[in-house]
Amino acid sequence: MEVKSSDLISLFEKALSKVSEEDLMQIGFVIQVGDNFCKIHGLKNAVYGELVDFDGGNKGIIMDLGRDYVSVFLIRSQIPVAELEVVKRTGSAFKAPVGMKLLGRVINAIGQPIDNLGELEYQEMRPIEVSIPGIIERTPINQSLETGTLAIDALIPIGKGQRELIIGNRETGKTAIALDTIIHQKGKNVYCIYVSIGQRQANLARIVRMLEENGALEYSIIISAESGEATLDRYIAPYVGCTIAEFLRDQNHDVLIIYDDLSNHAVAYREMSLLMRRPPGREAYPGDVFYLHSRLLERAGRLASGGSITALPIAQIQGDDLTAYIPTNLISITDGQIFLDTKLFNSGIRPAINVELSVSRVGGSAQTSAIKKMSRQLRLELAQYQELLAFSQFGTELDVISQKRLKRGAIAYELLKQKQHDTYSFVEQTIMLFLLKYNFLDNLPLHEVNNFSTQFASYVKSVYQELYNKILTTQDISDDEIKMLKDIAKEFTSLFNIPKA
Amino acid sequence: MNNNEIQLIIAHKYAKAFVNVFKDKIDLKDIEKLQSMQSYLEENRNLFVYFKLTVIDKSVKKEAFDKLLALFELSNIYSDLTYLLIKDNRVQLIIYVIKEIIKVYKDYNNIMEFNILTSDKLSQNNLDYIKEFLKYKTNKKIIIKEQIDKSLIAGLKIYSDELEWQHSIRNDLNMLKNTKYIN
Numbered sequence: 001m002e003v004k005s006s007d008l009i010s011l012f013e014k015a016l017s018k019v020s021e022e023d024l025m026q027i028g029f030v031i032q033v034g035d036n037f038c039k040i041h042g043l044k045n046a047v048y049g050e051l052v053d054f055d056g057g058n059k060g061i062i063m064d065l066g067r068d069y070v071s072v073f074l075i076r077s078q079i080p081v082a083e084l085e086v087v088k089r090t091g092s093a094f095k096a097p098v099g100m101k102l103l104g105r106v107i108n109a110i111g112q113p114i115d116n117l118g119e120l121e122y123q124e125m126r127p128i129e130v131s132i133p134g135i136i137e138r139t140p141i142n143q144s145l146e147t148g149t150l151a152i153d154a155l156i157p158i159g160k161g162q163r164e165l166i167i168g169n170r171e172t173g174k175t176a177i178a179l180d181t182i183i184h185q186k187g188k189n190v191y192c193i194y195v196s197i198g199q200r201q202a203n204l205a206r207i208v209r210m211l212e213e214n215g216a217l218e219y220s221i222i223i224s225a226e227s228g229e230a231t232l233d234r235y236i237a238p239y240v241g242c243t244i245a246e247f248l249r250d251q252n253h254d255v256l257i258i259y260d261d262l263s264n265h266a267v268a269y270r271e272m273s274l275l276m277r278r279p280p281g282r283e284a285y286p287g288d289v290f291y292l293h294s295r296l297l298e299r300a301g302r303l304a305s306g307g308s309i310t311a312l313p314i315a316q317i318q319g320d321d322l323t324a325y326i327p328t329n330l331i332s333i334t335d336g337q338i339f340l341d342t343k344l345f346n347s348g349i350r351p352a353i354n355v356e357l358s359v360s361r362v363g364g365s366a367q368t369s370a371i372k373k374m375s376r377q378l379r380l381e382l383a384q385y386q387e388l389l390a391f392s393q394f395g396t397e398l399d400v401i402s403q404k405r406l407k408r409g410a411i412a413y414e415l416l417k418q419k420q421h422d423t424y425s426f427v428e429q430t431i432m433l434f435l436l437k438y439n440f441l442d443n444l445p446l447h448e449v450n451n452f453s454t455q456f457a458s459y460v461k462s463v464y465q466e467l468y469n470k471i472l473t474t475q476d477i478s479d480d481e482i483k484m485l486k487d488i489a490k491e492f493t494s495l496f497n498i499p500k501a
Numbered sequence: 502m503n504n505n506e507i508q509l510i511i512a513h514k515y516a517k518a519f520v521n522v523f524k525d526k527i528d529l530k531d532i533e534k535l536q537s538m539q540s541y542l543e544e545n546r547n548l549f550v551y552f553k554l555t556v557i558d559k560s561v562k563k564e565a566f567d568k569l570l571a572l573f574e575l576s577n578i579y580s581d582l583t584y585l586l587i588k589d590n591r592v593q594l595i596i597y598v599i600k601e602i603i604k605v606y607k608d609y610n611n612i613m614e615f616n617i618l619t620s621d622k623l624s625q626n627n628l629d630y631i632k633e634f635l636k637y638k639t640n641k642k643i644i645i646k647e648q649i650d651k652s653l654i655a656g657l658k659i660y661s662d663e664l665e666w667q668h669s670i671r672n673d674l675n676m677l678k679n680t681k682y683i684n
Contacts, residue, residue, distance in 0.1 A: 005545040008565045012551035015561040029550050055553055080505070084546060086553045 026089045030054075031069060036077050036230040037275050039069040040087050046070050049129055051094045054079075055086045061094050061232060064276045071276045073232040075110055093129060096240040097122035098247035102221050103191065106208055109225040109233035109240055115208075126247060128239040132298045139304040141335075144366045145256065148184030148423025149177060151353045151416040154375040154433055155382075156338055159366025160190075160254050161302030163311040165330050167322070168340030172352050174314045176420050177338065178258040179207065181312065183214045184423040185256060190310075191248050192220040193257040195241035198227045198234050198264030214421065227264075231275075234268035242299050245309045252306035261314035262293055266326045283325045293326075294333050322357070336360040349413060350420075355382050368426050369476040374433035378412060385409020411441050414449040427471045428457040431485065434477075440489045456492050464488060509601075512594045515586070516601030520609060523578050529612075529644070531575065532603055538573045539599045552592045562587045613641040618650040618658040620669070631659065639664070 016024070028042025038060070043052065050062045052072055058079040064071035074081060075094075097111040099122040106115035113120045141159035158164050166174045182192040194211075196204050204224050211217040221244055225237035238259050245255040259265070266289055273286035281287050293313075300311035315330050320342060322331070331337055336359045345352035364372075384405050392398055392406060415436055418424075424432065432453040435441050440456075441449050461468045467484055471477055477485075520527065542548070552562055566583040570576075586592050607614065615635055617623070623631075628645060635643045650658075656669035 005548055008548055008568060009551065011561065011565050011568070012554075012557060015557045016551075016554075019556045023556050027554065027556065084550045086550065086555070088555075 026091075028052075028070070028087045030081055030083055030085045030087060033081055033083055034275055036074045036232065037272075038072050038074065038081050039066075040072055041069050043070050043087065043089055046089055049093050051090045051092055053088045053090055054081055055088075056081060060087075061236070063272060064278075073235075073272060074230060075232060077230040093127040094236065095125035096128050096243045097124075098126050098244050099123035100248075100251070102244060104218050104220070106204075106222040106224060109223060109229065109237040111240065114224065123247075126243050128236060128243045129295075130243070130246070130299075132295070133301060133303060137303055137305070138301050140365070141302055141362045142365050143302070143308075144363075144368050144426070145190065145254075145310050146184060146188070146426055147177070147181040148425070149180060149351055150418055150424055150429050150432060151351055151355070152177070152338060153367075153424075153426060153429055154371055154416075155355055155379055156336060156353070156358045156360040157363035157367035157371070158310065158312075158360060159302075159363045160310055161300065161308040162336070162360070162362055162366070163297045163300045163313065163334040164360060164363070165313050165315060165334040165337040166340070167315045167317060167327055167330070167337050168352070169318065169320060169342045170316055172340035172342055172345045173350060173420075174316070174340055175207070175260055177340075177351055178260060178312055178314060179210065180421060180423055181256065182211065182220060182258070183216045183421060185219065186215060190219075190254045190256050191245075192216070193241050193245050193255060194220060194222045195238050195257065195259050196222065196224045196226070197237050197259065197261060198225065198268065199260065201226050201228070210421075231268050231271045234264060235272060238262070238265055238296055242296060242309070246299065249303065249307035249309050254307065255309045257300070257309060257311050259296075259311065259313040261316050262330060263316045263326055266292065285325055289326070290329050290333075293330060297330075297333050335362045349417060351416075351418060353416075355379060356386065368430075370430040370471055370474075371426055371433065373477055374430050374437050377437065378433070381405070381408055381412055385412065407442070410446060411444075411449055412436055414446050415441065415453055417450055424454075424457070425472075426475070427468055428454075428461070430471060430477060431457045431460050434482070434485050435489060438482075438486060438489070440493065452496055455496065456489065459492050459495075460485070460488060508594060509597060511591065512597030513601045513605075515582070515591075515594065515598045516605050519578075519582055519598075519602060520605045524606075524609060526576070526578055527602075527606055532606055534573045534575050535579075535599050535603055538569065538575065539596055539603075541569075541573075542596050542599075549593055552587075559587050562592065611641050612644060613639050613661055614644040614646065615659055615661045615664075616646045616648060618648050618653060618660075618669075620649070620651055620653040620655050620657075622649060623647065623657075635659070 025044040028040040030038050031041045032039040046062050046065065048062060048065055052060050052062060054060065056079060058081055059075045060072035061075065062070050063073050097120055101121040105113055105117060105120060107120065108114050111120065141161045143160040145158045145160045145162070147153055147158060152158065166177055168174050182194065185192055194207065196207070204226065208217065208222060211220055223237050223241045225233040241257055241259070245257045248255045266285060269289060269292050270285050274280060274284065278286045297311055297313060300309040302308035313330060313334065315327050317324055317327050322328070322339070339354045339357040340352045341354040342352070344354060385408070388398070388402050388406050389409070398406070415432060435453050435456060441452065444452055467481060471481065551557060563584050566587070567580050570579050570583070582598070583595065586595055586598065617631065628647070632643050632645060652671055654670035658669055658672070659666040
């Protein structure tokens, strides 16, 4: 029996000739399927970044426009796409749910809840790629965002609207600093968004539990794109997080957003680009990998109308090499970096912040005057200490001044040590730095420095509440207050019982 | 459960319901025609691009299927089935449904299909003898499909989805070749 498919095709073509050209341009069909990726013929008027619907129930985002086909990345890896499957344009970009009720929730990159707390209540759906606010709409960064970490707030201060990169090898405490910053925002009217990109599910569960235990989840939103998720999920997760942050900012709130981490984000984009056959460049990243991160981080800032987005992107490096492609890109995009050193970490200095290689380009003007006054000499002292420390290792006999500097440096490093989840308010930090500046720690054994300073801060807080509150409200410390603190320090030193080593 | 498995389950449900309703109207000739239609559709999968297009009216899709059924001389009951699939937006399942109809029908009627590969054409007597042998072995009604395969050299190979008999020179030679020590 001879059956010609052309007879049937002509029947269909006759029917199709009656359909308007415009309607036909909205349709395409799958010609090639890859790993969470496919090429589609048709979709003539398709736009870059447009969302498309597959007949099989999947959805995808157009990531490349070719002459005869468009490249689409699939949103749901669980729903397979078959060859010749029909695809329809939606005419809109991918949108993420936003709203105040997202606070306290854990969602995936496509905006679905993954915390078993029921349906997500959102106010609106917003496209994840938007134009960034211009210069006129922005205002200079002059408000401090406390991280609660003494070393950062004293030496590398962060302002509201700043973009500060946290960079370091694996297992150096990058995420810990970011999470401590979130925990420290309790009661400070700063909403926090944590975007987890390409991490293990167990890690995320631990982070969620930790935020919950510290009462930080109620003012936080977690967006997760785990390592097992589709490449597209890992690619869009930070943009989804930023879209939610922008919504909160538009309600005149201050928002802190953490991208953990952008190295994984760049790897996801590299994967996508290679699948789309884009020419690979340095380290096989595509040429537009700089734009990938610059357009994301430029969305942070402080608006004149009120509200700000402070971004703390995290980047992982290998072998303390800051000159790799993605780290150098991120360093040039951001307003400074906090470099975490493996050597410091292994020698017990935690947070392992390398003060010499860390910088905050705009945070200085946002730093509270009280801390600024107390920490003025600190960076210099630490730098001199590091220099002399290297010198002293040769066994050279040092003069008295150098020995004094070495001792001061060691005390300063001891003071900057801080346990995870133990954050200090700026008044506590001011008081602790005061002790260092006015040599109240000089006669203490090194292992007692931290203990003494934290206890002194609590002593002032509980016994001299008036003074404590005055610094808190004025955010400054006057000469009279310094004099008063000196008297209190003398009083406390006599009270402080130094246990025998 | 992946999407393919889900589709197979749905197709099986359509097929079972169809055979239940029309078991008196389906015969062995229909099954042969369905098999031909199935292989035709598998060879011309590009037709499904049109069948799945929402801009093409359902009546056009029905007309195309009717044309196809007429060519394979299949009755109206199959037209109703195809229209149901078009209406439910499950036209892409048609190949699976046909496969399942054949399977369910054979199960209902205790039929087993065997393929016989031989080097030369078998006489009717031989075929009847093989049929009897298979009937005795399986206790089922037997359908035989004969194929000539010169590469067997001599002898035959009988197989179904579940059973297989190999009695060919090619097979014996292969076994000999695969024996480790030959003196």
